Amino acid sequence: MFKRLFWISIGVGIGAVAVTKAQAYVKANTPDAARQFLLGPDQDHVAVRTLEGLFNEFDKARRAREAELNTKYASKIS
Template sequence: MFKRLFWVGLGFGLGVIAVTKAQAYVKANTPDAARQFLLGPDQDHVGMKTLEGLVNEFNATRRAREAELTRQYIAERG
């Protein structure tokens, strides 16, 4: 169990480093118009916007699933 957790954590960390390096490369080696097309107008907060979007999507999916399970529970009990 701890080995698996270690490898998942290591993979996540390497993924974060790879994305950060890729974004730095894109910022350094592309013209401004191309950067704005790829990263959007607010280029300094791309990571936070991405994380915020993922959290919002997760919460919306979680709420929908909870509502579905609640409806199923009520239908079984009713």
């Protein structure tokens, strides 16, 4: 169990370093127009925008599924 947790944490750490290095490389070696296309206008907060988008998409799907289940099972209770 601890070996697995150790290796997963090592993998996550290596992945985070790789993503950080790749973003730094893209910022340093691409023209501004290409950077704007790839990373968007707010280039300093790409990770935050990505996580916010994922959370909003998950929340939207969760609310839709909850509403679907409420309509399906609320009629059985009443």
